[in-house]
Amino acid sequence: MELSRVRELNRAADLLRLRAVRMVAPHGFGYLGQVLSSAELMAVVFAESFRPGTDELVVSPGHYIIVAYAAGPELGLLSEGELTTYGYDGSSLEAIGTESSPVADITGGSLGQGLSSAVGLALAAQLRHETSRRVFALLSDGELEEGQVWEAAMFAAHRGLDNLIVLLDANDSQVDGPVSSITTLDPIADKWESFGWAAYDVDGHDVASIADALGQAIAQSRPAIIIARTSTARGLSCLPEGADGHFIKISGDLIDAAVAELEARRA
Amino acid sequence: MHNLPPYPTVLKPYGRAFVELARDREEILCLSGDLTRQTEIDLFQEEFPDRFIHAGMAEANMISMAGALARRGFIPFVHTFGVFATRRPLDQIVNCVAYPNLPVRIVGFMPGVSSPGGPSHQAIDDVALMRALPNMTVVDVADATEIRQAVVAICDVPGPVYLRLKRGEIPIIFGARHQFSLVRAHVIDDGDDVVIFASGMMLSSALAAAQTLEDAGVSVGVVNVPVIKPLDRTTVIEMASRARAVVTAENHSVIGGLGSAVAEVLAEEGLGRRLRRVGLADTFAEGAQSATWLFKKYGLSTQDVVDASWEVLGRDGVAPQAPVLVTPPGEYAPV
Numbered sequence: 001m002e003l004s005r006v007r008e009l010n011r012a013a014d015l016l017r018l019r020a021v022r023m024v025a026p027h028g029f030g031y032l033g034q035v036l037s038s039a040e041l042m043a044v045v046f047a048e049s050f051r052p053g054t055d056e057l058v059v060s061p062g063h064y065i066i067v068a069y070a071a072g073p074e075l076g077l078l079s080e081g082e083l084t085t086y087g088y089d090g091s092s093l094e095a096i097g098t099e100s101s102p103v104a105d106i107t108g109g110s111l112g113q114g115l116s117s118a119v120g121l122a123l124a125a126q127l128r129h130e131t132s133r134r135v136f137a138l139l140s141d142g143e144l145e146e147g148q149v150w151e152a153a154m155f156a157a158h159r160g161l162d163n164l165i166v167l168l169d170a171n172d173s174q175v176d177g178p179v180s181s182i183t184t185l186d187p188i189a190d191k192w193e194s195f196g197w198a199a200y201d202v203d204g205h206d207v208a209s210i211a212d213a214l215g216q217a218i219a220q221s222r223p224a225i226i227i228a229r230t231s232t233a234r235g236l237s238c239l240p241e242g243a244d245g246h247f248i249k250i251s252g253d254l255i256d257a258a259v260a261e262l263e264a265r266r267a
Numbered sequence: 268m269h270n271l272p273p274y275p276t277v278l279k280p281y282g283r284a285f286v287e288l289a290r291d292r293e294e295i296l297c298l299s300g301d302l303t304r305q306t307e308i309d310l311f312q313e314e315f316p317d318r319f320i321h322a323g324m325a326e327a328n329m330i331s332m333a334g335a336l337a338r339r340g341f342i343p344f345v346h347t348f349g350v351f352a353t354r355r356p357l358d359q360i361v362n363c364v365a366y367p368n369l370p371v372r373i374v375g376f377m378p379g380v381s382s383p384g385g386p387s388h389q390a391i392d393d394v395a396l397m398r399a400l401p402n403m404t405v406v407d408v409a410d411a412t413e414i415r416q417a418v419v420a421i422c423d424v425p426g427p428v429y430l431r432l433k434r435g436e437i438p439i440i441f442g443a444r445h446q447f448s449l450v451r452a453h454v455i456d457d458g459d460d461v462v463i464f465a466s467g468m469m470l471s472s473a474l475a476a477a478q479t480l481e482d483a484g485v486s487v488g489v490v491n492v493p494v495i496k497p498l499d500r501t502t503v504i505e506m507a508s509r510a511r512a513v514v515t516a517e518n519h520s521v522i523g524g525l526g527s528a529v530a531e532v533l534a535e536e537g538l539g540r541r542l543r544r545v546g547l548a549d550t551f552a553e554g555a556q557s558a559t560w561l562f563k564k565y566g567l568s569t570q571d572v573v574d575a576s577w578e579v580l581g582r583d584g585v586a587p588q589a590p591v592l593v594t595p596p597g598e599y600a601p602v
């Protein structure tokens with residue numbers, strides 16, 4: 001990948017972070033860590049692969065909907081002004097995705113169901129012979145604890161759903177702490193491979209690696225998963241040590257510092 | 268008009284009607300949770316293999332997938348036993364089907380204690396679970412004539428539907444001129460003393476009980492209520508107002524199903540009618556070789572409907588006894 005493209009994609013990722021900081025800031029806390037970890041993954045998907053109107057996006061963990069909202073203006077699906085309503089009473093931009101959430105085709109707050117929904121969309125495309133349509137499903141690592149994910153994984157491979165790509169934000173974070181301290185998920189790639197999937201285990205903050213894996217995943221003749229190894233603290237060095245990555249508190253000077261840091265890097 | 272017991276029976280009325288419907292409706296998909304023959308959809312699989320989807324023993328995935336397929340213009344009919352269709356994937360039904368208000372048809376076989384397969388196989392709370400969900404339509408039909416009509420009727424309901432079906436030999440209670448309605452409950456008989464509201468398998472028992480009570484001088488109304496949600500409140504109010512007491516009969520727990528739905532209307536309207544609910548009295552059902560034995564043990568027999576009516580009317584003496592019917596093979600008697 002050209003260095004200039006790498007720079008563009010990194011700027012796009014930081015724009016997602018910046019928008020997320022601004023959405024969360026008025027409330028003093030929120031799902032910022034999810035954007036910090038998935039920013040490069042989703043920036044690359046939206047810039048390199050996702051075709052609005054043709055492809056479909058499932059955001060399985062509803063609290064990750066903030067990263068889809070953040071990408072909304074570039075996708076032409078949301079205005080910057082609408083983003084300021086995030087999380088307020090009466091907004092369709094609820095903090096945990098609902099049926100009213102823009103940008104994503106399907107989202108939901110009860111975890112572990114999104115892959116099945118994505119499988120349903122991919123199956124619909126297969127039944128209709130819509131061969132160019134791709135279904136992208138953003139999943140979180142904690143969700144892999146839900147058995148339904150593996151029901152869906154088996155079904156997708158059995159039906160040869162090569163139009164399905166899972167984007168796994170493996171940030172080693174769930175509500176109770178590091179996923180690795182609660183359930184051993186690794187070797188994640190081996191699990192999916194053994195279920196009949198193509199799996200790509202990449203540094204989830206390295207845009208070139210992500211783009212390379214995405215290209216291979218799309219070309220696969222079976223369902224594919226990008227396992228993006230990430231951190232919920234990435235890209236904001238101003239955050240205090242040990243901040244709760246699932247639900248970051250941010251107020252006062254910290255907001256100014258976060259905005260300044262991101263704007264400086266994007267300049 | 269309706270037939271008199273013992274009733275003639277047919278096999279696979281659902282499976283046959285479903286195939287006929289699907290012939291004209293290419294958007295219909297058939298999903299199976301590893302109970303294809305048991306849910307009568309082997310007929311569909313033979314006829315339309317490209318629209319038949321084996322989801323396997325994975326009900327959560329099956330329901331969530333069905334929701335997504337419905338978003339893309341398909342009408343998925345999902346098949347398994349009632350327990351596995353409702354209890355197990357309840358959260359998936361809520362989030363992937365009911366909340367988005369999608370036209371998924373969840374078809375659950377083996378209602379209540381119609382199966383001697385133990386509590387794991389007995390859908391005694393499925394109506395309650397489905398009735399509690401916004402957007403859901405809940406249908407529990409009584410006979411083969413209604414099944415054939417209900418399959419067609421539910422196909423075009425804009426939102427989700429739970430269709431509860433008896434497995435195996437299905438009685439023919441109603442003639443060909445019978446009209447199943449998603450809106451109106453079906454008043455079979457008027458009565459001044461007691462009105463019995465019944466759904467599904469308990470309708471034939473209600474009819475038999477009514478006959479026994481009429482013979483003993485009690486004026487009995489009988490209302491077939493195949494659609495438990497949305498409930499036809501108008502007919503419930505009309506018929507309950509006309510009678511002195513009300514009995515409900517359902518092959519289900521008395522909590523959350525037809526009996527609860529009728530009780531809510533009676534209370535909301537301030538009708539002040541005494542009510543008895545025939546059904547499973549907040550218990551699981553164990554220890555059976557046959558379904559008939561379970562219906563008797565747990566108080567869901569024709570005699571139980573007679574007794575409940577007699578008692579709620581405050582009649583003195585022993586309630587009249589319902590005759591025990593001898594049922595030739597291939598025919599069906601009320602439980």
Ligand SMILES: [Mg+2]
Nearest residue numbers: 140141142173
């Ligand atoms: Mg996580």
